[in-house]
Amino acid sequence: DAGITQSPRHKVTETGTPVTLRCHQTENHRYMYWYRQDPGHGLRLIHYSYGVKDTDKGEVSDGYSVSRSKTEDFLLTLESATSSQTSVYFCAIRGTSGRGTGELFFGEGSRLTVL
Amino acid sequence: AQSVTQLGSHVSVSEGALVLLRCNYSSSVPPYLFWYVQYPNQGLQLLLKYTTGATLVKGINGFEAEFKKSETSFHLTKPSAHMSDAAEYFCVSGTYKYIFGTGTRLKVLA
Numbered sequence: 148d149a150g151i152t153q154s155p156r157h158k159v160t161e162t163g164t165p166v167t168l169r170c171h172q173t174e175n176h177r178y179m180y181w182y183r184q185d186p187g188h189g190l191r192l193i194h195y196s197y198g199v200k201d202t203d204k205g206e207v208s209d210g211y212s213v214s215r216s217k218t219e220d221f222l223l224t225l226e227s228a229t230s231s232q233t234s235v236y237f238c239a240i241r242g243t244s245g246r247g248t249g250e251l252f253f254g255e256g257s258r259l260t261v262l
Numbered sequence: 263a264q265s266v267t268q269l270g271s272h273v274s275v276s277e278g279a280l281v282l283l284r285c286n287y288s289s290s291v292p293p294y295l296f297w298y299v300q301y302p303n304q305g306l307q308l309l310l311k312y313t314t315g316a317t318l319v320k321g322i323n324g325f326e327a328e329f330k331k332s333e334t335s336f337h338l339t340k341p342s343a344h345m346s347d348a349a350e351y352f353c354v355s356g357t358y359k360y361i362f363g364t365g366t367r368l369k370v371l372a
């Protein structure tokens with residue numbers, strides 16, 4: 148158990164509203180990631196973070212922003228949600244010790260529906 | 263740019279038959295390589311990973327993969343498929359920035 152929790156786990160919202168998803172970890176990992184999963188596309192990297200206030204874009208970053216003000220929390224914000232952002236969002240951390248080094252550990256996912 | 267290609271979005275095999283799921287990566291430097299599995303309505307679970315060293319990697323549930331640098335491939339195999347292997351499989355490449363393939367859904371026929 149990598150101690151990753153995502154919230155909310157399910158959310159339904161309307162087009163044009165802001166949405167924030169939270170990823171919380173308990174083990175002080177430096178690297179954190181946000182992915183979205185859509186049928187036929189696998190998981191696509193949105194943004195990732197390599198430390199407090201250090202973030203970088205992934206493959207599909209348009210329409211998303213992130214923030215990391217403390218090690219344990221990585222927030223994903225949709226400033227103005229669109230129906231194309233309906234997806235399942237996964238947070239992950241990069242393991243840094245022992246057999247888990249370099250391995251991604253995932254949260255349980257957050258299902259977002261934009262009407 | 264880094265990329266991962268999985269050949270075949272759907273693969274069907276008979277129970278007891280060989281499973282072969284193909285993955286090719288593109289990277290200027292050999293990255294870490296992984297196979298993850300996702301069972302229906304569940305999260306992602308690591309099957310196996312290659313970092314350095316031995317090019318034949320053994321994972322959980324009888325799966326293994328071979329890293330071939332000359333072919334930039336990391337194909338996943340299992341000698342004998344079981345019904346419980348039905349799932350979606352993802353090949354992943356990266357060291358700090360991880361890129362997923364589009365996935366292969368494995369169906370096992372009785």
